Amino acid sequence: MGTIKTxxxxxxxxxxxxxxxxxxxxxxxxxxxxxxxxxxxxxxKVWKNNPTKRLYEIVQDIFQLSSNTYMSYLTINAHQDDNLMASIAALTESNAHETE
Known part of the structure; x- marks a missing residue:
């Protein structure tokens, strides 16, 4: 049938x-x-928790990835990056006040 791997x-x-x-x-x-x-x-977006699949299933998933799904992925990551940068800025700012 085909090899199954993660x-x-x-x-x-x-x-x-x-x-x-x-x-x-x-x-x-x-x-x-x-x-x-x-x-x-x-x-x-598609393979949460590293599932096991056959090679043709993986290739099918890759070619079926829509631009909408990719855009959603980019948008979520951009928001997470913004939140991370805000957290870093807040920590840096509070540390600067503590050392004064």
Whole structure:
């Protein structure tokens, strides 16, 4: 039937598919997307908890990743980054007041 592995175990095998999806997304206007970005998006949005799958299932998931799903992933990460930067700024500011 085909070998079943965890998603992470298939990563090197599916790199050409990840590159292809990144190229597709770049053509759609996501100019800075990399195969690593596609991988992280799929891990967060599609493959939560590193499930086991067959190779063809992983490739199918990659090619079915929609630009809407990728945009949602980018938006959520941007908000998280903003929150992290605000937290760092607040900590830095409070530490500066303590040392004065």
């Amino acid at each position: 998603v992470h175990e298939w990563k090197t095998d599916v790199m050409p598919a990840l590159e292809s999806k990144a190229n597709e997304l770049r053509l759609l206007g996501y100019h800075h997307v990399t195969s690593g970005d596609v991988w992280e998006c799929l891990n967060e």
